[in-house]
Amino acid sequence: MEKILDIKDLRVSFHTYAGEVQAVRGVSFHLNKAETLAVVGESGCGKTVTSKSIMKLLPEPPAEIKEGSVINFNGKDVTKMSERELRDLRGSDISMIFQDPMTSLNPTMTVGRQISESLQIHRGMGKQEAFKEAVKMLDLVNIPNAEKRAGEYPHEFSGGMRQRAMIAIALACNPKILIADEPTTALDVTIQAQIMDLIKDLQEKLGTGVILVTHDLGVVADVAHRIQVMYAGQIIERGTKDEIFYEGKHPYTWALLKSVPRLHTGNKAELYSLRGTPPDLLKPPVGCPFAARCECCMQICKEQMPPITKLSDTHEVSCWLQHPLAPKVEGPIKAGGVE
Structure with missing residues (x-):
């Protein structure tokens, strides 16, 4: 199988007033193309810190990647990339669905514009072309009345639809790696199942490698190929x-x-x-x-x-x-x- 991500001996610390918190201690794993890898464990075990390190999204300081490498499909080490290289990487090659869509979406911008922005930056589309593509993406994630919904704001969407909008933003540029951080935490059970089925279907269509971060083994039972417990x-x-x-x-x-x-x-x-x-x-x-x-x-x-x-x-x-x-x-x- 084609390896698209290889993490070796990753160590991440947070420097606090009380001392150095060793949040991630020597983590190594890999991700294959079109595979779903689930990272499970209770709150505070280092799942989210590990996933954010893959895109170098942790605030420095107080966070610091002490050791280790994160080699992506281009053979480049993400931990050594410049800010400009990281901007090109995030959203286009590696995307992330964050835990709370309400705080991750911009409340002052329409959902369609938020998807369009990513397409304009990473794929060089014009404004109108990007908006049409944004409508297609909303349709792809099963949001009804996609064209009308693209002109609405996040507060006009339900929790499940906001999560679908987040998935549309994350997948807009056909990333090779999708990191889903607790994508179903705030949703009821039926919507949880729909969101997981959606991620699974889109992965099969686009061939994306998925890292699913969760504390709930019940969520990963149907979608994960491999599981690692933290x-x-x-x-x-x-x-x-x-x-x-x-x-x-x-x-x-x-x-x-x-x-x-x-x-x-x-x-x-x-x-x-x-x-x-x-x-x-x-x-x-x-x-x-x-x-x-x-x-x-x-x-x-x-x-x-x-x-x-x-x-x-x-x-x-x-x-x-x-x-x-x-x-x-x-x-x-x-x-x-x-x-």
């Missing part, structure tokens, strides 16, 4: 969708799977929740970052970072339970899914 600024498990859902090996992956509501859950049944809080990244733990919350924690987990164990060509996990001398612990996953 915790405390590190990737602790990665694999294909089936490997993570049916053969997950890390206790944190098990906790994420158990927290997804099930159809057979009774209306008074208590939903699973993971106790405790993530570690303070001002002073990251020397051992496994999940040790303090892990039900399978051993003494070595607190003292040494577990090595990466390769379980297959696509499946890797960083956990001491994979050591030959560790006790055999069965996860909550059965052939039909989580118990």
